[in-house]
Amino acid sequence: xxxxxxxxxxxxxRTGGPLVNRWALLAIPVLIFLLVxxxxxxxxxxxxxxxxxPAGSEGDPLTNFRRFFGGEANLRVLGNTFFIAGLSTVxxxxxxxxxxxxxxxxxxxxxGLLLIAVLVPFWSSLLVRTYAWQVILRDTxxxxxxxxxxxxxxxxxxxxxxxxxxxxxxxxxxxxxxVLPLFTTMARIDPELTKAAAxxxxxxxxxxxxxxxxxxxxxxxxxxxLVFVLALGFYxxxxxxxxxxxxxxxxxxxxxxxxxxxWGLASAMAMVLVAITLVVLFLASRVIRVRDVFGALDAE
Amino acid sequence: xxEAGSWRSPxxxxxxxxxxxTVIFLVGPxxxxxxxxxxxxxxxxxxxxxxxxxxxAKMLEDPQWSRGxxxxxxxxxxTAIVSTILGTLAALGIVRGRFPGKGIAxxxxxxxxxxxxxxxxxxxxxxxxxxxxxxSLPGLVLAHTALAVPFVVINVGTVLRTMDRNLxxxxxxxxxxxxxxxxxxxxxIILPGVFAGALFAFITSxxxxxxxxxxxxxxxxxLPVEMWEQVRQVVDPTVAAVATVVMVVTTTLLxxxxxxxxxxxxx
Numbered sequence: 305x306x307x308x309x310x311x312x313x314x315x316x317x318r319t320g321g322p323l324v325n326r327w328a329l330l331a332i333p334v335l336i337f338l339l340v341x342x343x344x345x346x347x348x349x350x351x352x353x354x355x356x357x358p359a360g361s362e363g364d365p366l367t368n369f370r371r372f373f374g375g376e377a378n379l380r381v382l383g384n385t386f387f388i389a390g391l392s393t394v395x396x397x398x399x400x401x402x403x404x405x406x407x408x409x410x411x412x413x414x415x416g417l418l419l420i421a422v423l424v425p426f427w428s429s430l431l432v433r434t435y436a437w438q439v440i441l442r443d444t445x446x447x448x449x450x451x452x453x454x455x456x457x458x459x460x461x462x463x464x465x466x467x468x469x470x471x472x473x474x475x476x477x478x479x480x481x482x483v484l485p486l487f488t489t490m491a492r493i494d495p496e497l498t499k500a501a502a503x504x505x506x507x508x509x510x511x512x513x514x515x516x517x518x519x520x521x522x523x524x525x526x527x528x529x530l531v532f533v534l535a536l537g538f539y540x541x542x543x544x545x546x547x548x549x550x551x552x553x554x555x556x557x558x559x560x561x562x563x564x565x566x567w568g569l570a571s572a573m574a575m576v577l578v579a580i581t582l583v584v585l586f587l588a589s590r591v592i593r594v595r596d597v598f599g600a601l602d603a604e
Numbered sequence: 605x606x607e608a609g610s611w612r613s614p615x616x617x618x619x620x621x622x623x624x625x626t627v628i629f630l631v632g633p634x635x636x637x638x639x640x641x642x643x644x645x646x647x648x649x650x651x652x653x654x655x656x657x658x659x660x661a662k663m664l665e666d667p668q669w670s671r672g673x674x675x676x677x678x679x680x681x682x683t684a685i686v687s688t689i690l691g692t693l694a695a696l697g698i699v700r701g702r703f704p705g706k707g708i709a710x711x712x713x714x715x716x717x718x719x720x721x722x723x724x725x726x727x728x729x730x731x732x733x734x735x736x737x738x739x740s741l742p743g744l745v746l747a748h749t750a751l752a753v754p755f756v757v758i759n760v761g762t763v764l765r766t767m768d769r770n771l772x773x774x775x776x777x778x779x780x781x782x783x784x785x786x787x788x789x790x791x792x793i794i795l796p797g798v799f800a801g802a803l804f805a806f807i808t809s810x811x812x813x814x815x816x817x818x819x820x821x822x823x824x825x826x827l828p829v830e831m832w833e834q835v836r837q838v839v840d841p842t843v844a845a846v847a848t849v850v851m852v853v854t855t856t857l858l859x860x861x862x863x864x865x866x867x868x869x870x871x
Contacts, residue, residue: 402626
């Protein structure tokens with residue numbers, strides 16, 4: 305089961321035998337493809353961030369980075385990106401932990417059904433789900449119409465194009481990325497351990513807090529870091545459910561490219577986003593196996 | 605794994621209630637789109653009024669939707685084919701191969717899942733404009749393949765890891781050469797993984813918006829890009845009808861995967 309080690313993890317190498325065998329040849333096509341078709345575009349951006357300089361920059365290669373970190377609006381967007389990503393992560397954890405725990409307690413058949421409830425949205429179109437949230441959050445949407453119908457409110461609640469709306473949508477969309485690693489970790493916890501705690505006189509609450517929860521912490525960390533990293537790069541959902549006031553970094557980068565054709569600044573921002581992602585991921589790779597999450601259907 | 609403790613205890617009941625609420629939170633929002641698509645009203649407001657196929661009719665009348673649908677089908681099918689071939693080879697190479705730098709190779713293969721998609725999108729855009737591939741079918745297929753390949757590698761790799769290699773040894777000891785052993789023994793065993801990988805690759809491409817926004821042009825648009833343009837400009841429920849169609853396609857394919865997965869001979 306140790307296939308595909310964590311990203312940036314150490315390569316497993318067995319001792320003895322030849323260093324290279326013939327099977328290795330089969331990996332060459334995809335590696336060439338990704339080097340040319342995936343890595344090269346990213347490297348070009350890295351280069352552009354220091355070579356596409358605006359007029360009057362006197363050839364200082366860090367001009368774009370200075371422009372980014374020097375602009376108050378830019379820093380606000382960066383702060384907002386962290387804020388929304390952080391709150392989405394907390395939201396996913398609060399909702400996801402009890403759910404994964406329920407999956408762990410349920411019989412295999414029920415756990416399977418609960419898993420499907422996670423996998424169907426996981427694999428459904430992001431755009432469709434965001435659109436659905438529009439239908440729900442609009443002033444004449446599901447929530448406001450229902451509450452008005454029941455006479456609870458007179459004025460529509462401010463949901464659409466607010467941070468609240470973005471958070472609701474992002475939490476729902478990212479929830480599977482929290483539940484799957486949590487459940488994978490919890491499923492590996494030996495049920496005999498909590499039973500032993502109970503036999504030794506621990507109350508169920510105490511057994512949970514002292515035995516089960518500490519053992520589930522790797523899953524909590526894995527899920528949280530994964531959700532956080534993915535949330536940092538969210539584009540579609542904040543663009544459709546939010547407003548210019550709470551723009552996140554991705555939308556900000558897209559605007560620099562699409563409307564201002566400012567490739568230098570956009571590339572510099574992209575590099576900042578990549579750097580943040582890599583740092584968080586490097587920390588994550590200590591505890592997470594990426595495969596557990598994306599090979600979602602193996603989560604048993 | 606039925607565990608000690610009754611489902612009638614207050615703790616368990618509370619947990620169960622939370623679970624039900626979470627299922628509604630996970631699945632409910634998507635389902636809202638379906639009744640919306642059958643509304644008889646002219647605007648996108650809840651609740652839907654009456655029942656009508658008008659938005660489906662409008663979707664079929666508008667050539668942009670049918671063109672988008674066909675473009676998406678084409679791109680997703682080609683992406684599935686290319687990434688399944690590349691990804692299956694890669695899984696064999698990674699799982700069974702031995703070579704220095706395998707960890708780095710792994711990281712490279714998985715990295716499209718982690719790098720923020722907007723960065724991939726504008727990177728591709730800049731890169732493919734140099735090669736004049738933006739706004740073309742091959743350009744988009746290549747871009748989607750980079751995003752889809754990891755899913756094929758993961759799915760095929762999992763089956764390869766768990767299959768019983770004694771079966772291959774048996775075939776070899778009975779006189780089958782390596783090529784024959786592969787096609788007659790190994791391939792049939794990993795086939796469900798290949799199949800699941802191919803469907804995931806298809807779904808990845810079928811649902812993909814961000815890279816597509818940058819890699820398509822007004823002459824060549826996929827369905828999600830068409831939706832993206834419409835959602836931001838017009839608020840009529842046609843998009844709800846399109847979203848329902850998109851969802852039906854994805855969910856059907858996902859059910860195929862779940863069925864295929866059941867047949868994987870594990871260990």
